[in-house]
Amino acid sequence: xxxxxxxxxxxxxxSCIHRLDPRTKIVxxxxxxxxxxxxxxxxxxxxxxxxxxxxxxLSRVPFRYMLRGLRPILMLLLVTVLCNFFLTSxxxxxxxxxxxxxxxxxxxxxxxxxxxxxxxxxxxMMTYTTTPNQLxxxxxxxxxxxxVIHFPAHEIAMxxxxxxxxxxxxxxxxxxxxxxxxxxxxxxxxxxxxxxxxAMMPVFIPxxxxxxxxAFDLAMAxxxxxxHGGEGRTKMRPLRYRSADLIGYIxxxxxxxxIISLRIWMKI
Amino acid sequence: xxxxxxxxxVHDYVTRDEEGNNTxxxxxxxxxxLNVEExxxxxxxxxxxxxxxxxxxxxxxxxxxxxxRVLTCDMDTADDRYLWEIRKSAGMVFQNPDNQIxxxxxxxxxxxxxxxxxxxxxxxxxxxxxxxxAVGMTKYGESSPNRLSGGQKQRVAIxxxxxxxxxxxxxxxxxxxxxxxGRREVLETVHRLNREKGITxxxxxxxxxxxxxxxxxxxxDAGRIAMQGTPRExxxxxxxxxxxxxxxxxxxxxxxxxxxxGIPMPPSVLTPEEFVTAYKEVAGNTEAxxxxxxxxxxENEPPKAVGRPNADVSAAGSPDTEAEAPVLxxxxxxxxxxxxxAFETVALEDVNLDIFQGEYIGLIGHTxxxxxxxIQxxxxxxxxxxxxxxxLGEDIFGEGFNRRQLRSNVGxxxxxxxxxxxxxxxxxxxxxxPKNQGLSAEEIRERAEWALTLTGVSQDRWxxxxxxLSGGQKRRVAIxxxxxxxxxxxxxxxxxxxxxPAGRDEILGxxxxxxxxxxxxxxxxxxxxxxxxxxxxxxxVISDGRIVFADxxxxxxxxxxxxxxxxxxxxxxxQVMQMLSAxxxxxxxxxxxxxxxLDGFGVAGA
Numbered sequence: 001x002x003x004x005x006x007x008x009x010x011x012x013x014x015s016c017i018h019r020l021d022p023r024t025k026i027v028x029x030x031x032x033x034x035x036x037x038x039x040x041x042x043x044x045x046x047x048x049x050x051x052x053x054x055x056x057x058l059s060r061v062p063f064r065y066m067l068r069g070l071r072p073i074l075m076l077l078l079v080t081v082l083c084n085f086f087l088t089s090x091x092x093x094x095x096x097x098x099x100x101x102x103x104x105x106x107x108x109x110x111x112x113x114x115x116x117x118x119x120x121x122x123x124x125m126m127t128y129t130t131t132p133n134q135l136x137x138x139x140x141x142x143x144x145x146x147x148v149i150h151f152p153a154h155e156i157a158m159x160x161x162x163x164x165x166x167x168x169x170x171x172x173x174x175x176x177x178x179x180x181x182x183x184x185x186x187x188x189x190x191x192x193x194x195x196x197x198x199a200m201m202p203v204f205i206p207x208x209x210x211x212x213x214x215a216f217d218l219a220m221a222x223x224x225x226x227x228h229g230g231e232g233r234t235k236m237r238p239l240r241y242r243s244a245d246l247i248g249y250i251x252x253x254x255x256x257x258x259i260i261s262l263r264i265w266m267k268i
Numbered sequence: 269x270x271x272x273x274x275x276x277x278v279h280d281y282v283t284r285d286e287e288g289n290n291t292x293x294x295x296x297x298x299x300x301x302l303n304v305e306e307x308x309x310x311x312x313x314x315x316x317x318x319x320x321x322x323x324x325x326x327x328x329x330x331x332x333x334x335x336x337r338v339l340t341c342d343m344d345t346a347d348d349r350y351l352w353e354i355r356k357s358a359g360m361v362f363q364n365p366d367n368q369i370x371x372x373x374x375x376x377x378x379x380x381x382x383x384x385x386x387x388x389x390x391x392x393x394x395x396x397x398x399x400x401x402a403v404g405m406t407k408y409g410e411s412s413p414n415r416l417s418g419g420q421k422q423r424v425a426i427x428x429x430x431x432x433x434x435x436x437x438x439x440x441x442x443x444x445x446x447x448x449x450g451r452r453e454v455l456e457t458v459h460r461l462n463r464e465k466g467i468t469x470x471x472x473x474x475x476x477x478x479x480x481x482x483x484x485x486x487x488x489d490a491g492r493i494a495m496q497g498t499p500r501e502x503x504x505x506x507x508x509x510x511x512x513x514x515x516x517x518x519x520x521x522x523x524x525x526x527x528x529x530g531i532p533m534p535p536s537v538l539t540p541e542e543f544v545t546a547y548k549e550v551a552g553n554t555e556a557x558x559x560x561x562x563x564x565x566x567e568n569e570p571p572k573a574v575g576r577p578n579a580d581v582s583a584a585g586s587p588d589t590e591a592e593a594p595v596l597x598x599x600x601x602x603x604x605x606x607x608x609x610a611f612e613t614v615a616l617e618d619v620n621l622d623i624f625q626g627e628y629i630g631l632i633g634h635t636x637x638x639x640x641x642x643i644q645x646x647x648x649x650x651x652x653x654x655x656x657x658x659x660l661g662e663d664i665f666g667e668g669f670n671r672r673q674l675r676s677n678v679g680x681x682x683x684x685x686x687x688x689x690x691x692x693x694x695x696x697x698x699x700x701x702p703k704n705q706g707l708s709a710e711e712i713r714e715r716a717e718w719a720l721t722l723t724g725v726s727q728d729r730w731x732x733x734x735x736x737l738s739g740g741q742k743r744r745v746a747i748x749x750x751x752x753x754x755x756x757x758x759x760x761x762x763x764x765x766x767x768x769p770a771g772r773d774e775i776l777g778x779x780x781x782x783x784x785x786x787x788x789x790x791x792x793x794x795x796x797x798x799x800x801x802x803x804x805x806x807x808x809v810i811s812d813g814r815i816v817f818a819d820x821x822x823x824x825x826x827x828x829x830x831x832x833x834x835x836x837x838x839x840x841x842x843q844v845m846q847m848l849s850a851x852x853x854x855x856x857x858x859x860x861x862x863x864x865x866l867d868g869f870g871v872a873g874a
Contacts, residue, residue, distance in 0.1 A: 132372070133371075133372055133373065133376075161370075161371065161372065162370065164372050165369070165370070165371065165372045165413070165414075168414055169366055169414065173687070176682065176684075176687055177687045177688070179644065179649050179682070180680075180682040180687045180688040181688060181700075182649060182675065183647060183649060183675055183679070183680040183681075183682070183750070184675075184688065184700055184701040184704060184749060184750060184753065185672055185675055185676050185701055185704030185705055185753065186700070186704055187672065187704065201690065202688075202690045202700065205690035206686060206687050206688065206689065206690050209686065209735065210686060210687075213367075213686075214364075214366070214367045217362065217364055217367035217368065218367050218368065218370070220330060220362070221360075221362055221367065221368035221370070222370060222380075223330065223355070224328055224330060224355055224359070224360045224362075225355070225359070225370075225380055225381040225384060225428060225429075225432070226352050226355050226356055226381060226384040226385055226432070227380070227384045228352070228384065232386045233383055233384055233386060234382075234383055234386050234387055234388060234389060234392065235383060235389060236375070236376060236379035236382070236383055236389065236392040236393060236396065237376070237379075237389075238389055
């Protein structure tokens, strides 16, 4: 059933990485992404790889799940690597008509490929160990200082969390509507893109109507339960840093310090 | 404190055009007077559109009076200062379980109200724990609401209200979208809260069975309170209730009809047990008072098979139909959801079923029993994991079988009409099916008009938008949309869900008439035994993915214990007849309608 499919790709396990405060993980992931762009030679990957491997082992997420995360970007990865292979000028190693591979191209392609893979690994690590809810909470808390400049942090977090709740419901409903129209002989599978887009109208319109109705109902139900924005609201499960988060931040600081110092003194 | 005091309440819904001019005023509430005492269990009854939901929204200050005054827990709803205090004191549970749950985890949803009220964290946790315990949902605290049944979701919604520590709970048709098990769960929960915690309950519904335990009933009609009193006082006025598109429990109706025919039954019988006690007393008294008609009745054998209103029922399994080839047949069908994933579930197992031309099949089972899957297998929307489904002898997943053609021969009307209505006009929408069949413009129009006439949609509605119609009208248009393809078999999934009693009877009557006029095979999916008992030739009872019975209703109802064990109930009148007969009182034990039961007492038509 569609409702059972969780959004995102949370991997349920009880590890110390799972238990970290979502803010720690969000900040960590952001810094990790920045760090990937701080060096230009392969030796930098050694540091990143080691640091990441440590987290991976602690998280108890199987490595094959990391590989699975690569699947959606496989094409992008391939194009990036091949473009670099063929389009970089330098010492020619192999040539066939206008296609040539250079030493610099090979190096650059491999470098870009590994960087992209590590980038995906890092963000997957966050989504595998943090539920969408925790992510929303973390973002709300991290963005809340921006309230001073009237940035609606609470409202955005509330919208995200409602979206998370209703996406599976609407997905299931779309499937039911599709079936109801197919039962009336609607043909959704054949024809060109325009014909198929037109064939989606009988599904799209009822879905839209239903989404509006749900939104209206939900707004009323929220009002009836005294919702009036983020003002004066308390939290049932407020985010609280624990000692593990301190260790996490220290680990992160050491990691960043290593990368930056290597960059400055070793020119990697 | 007085939970609710309403004086002279008027509410107008005003439609405005783009310039803000008042184009239409609809009076939804018309001088309503209503008082509720603390700790009472109040029921507000009324047909669809009678104004009962509007009334509830006033008590919760979701709407403000056009005229008059509403005091909720002694606070005027028109006074802004009290707004949050009112909503906290009179919590509201809505009809659609999905559309009122905000969070993705049960616990967090229950905590939503207190969070909004700014309650300190530790206290929220305590309130959430207590509220979940009070509705019996403790072990689902960390579940996703999406995995709960409708009844469970409504209990979560009630817990969400309880966590705000209300004095009063308002429930706006909380059971309309639930199956019988879910309904029972929800009602037992609110009754317990009312009894044990002294919380005032205001239940809005059109199911009469739900209100027999209420302290006081208000019946609404066209924005006014048309009747009020205790259930006994209100239910004796059967004629008036029927005029307001409502009904009374079958036993009450039977007792009433008996007393009209000279058997002195008390007029306010509300439960089967009361009926049996009262009838025994009446029968016992007869010797003393020597009322000949009753004595005569008791001495006579009950007229068993005489004058069965639906005598053609017996044709279902008789030799002449067996010789005929079935329209649809399922052999050793098994269906598994999500094969190869962590969520693999067996939905159907070992299903063998033959359906013959012209039959009226009632398909009964709970949510999750597999009945929706079964009907989708019949028109090829789903493919069986194992086994075969045949239409007129041909395997519907065989080589070269045209499944789109099949879908116009085996029409399927889904439960929610809103899921299929999408065109700008009613007639345009009904034309969608025939258009897909590739008919000429002339034929399409003819078919659409024929179908709309057959389902009783009046001509002046044909050009209006389907979204503007009432629930019952939408349902008719949805059915017409499938009928217009002229199917040989029509499958209807819960066609009466959410309709008031009169609307329900109208739709069922309509379906029966269509079947008689066209000779179509009808498969009606329902979880209301009373709905299918009256018309169906055969009942197919399904539980946990297996077919338990596939026999004429009378035969199925013999197995009351088995039905109870899978959470289904025989019609109330059948239950009473079986109870009487167990006490040795002669009556028609196999009666499945009130008319048959009357007939069994030998007083029909008297």
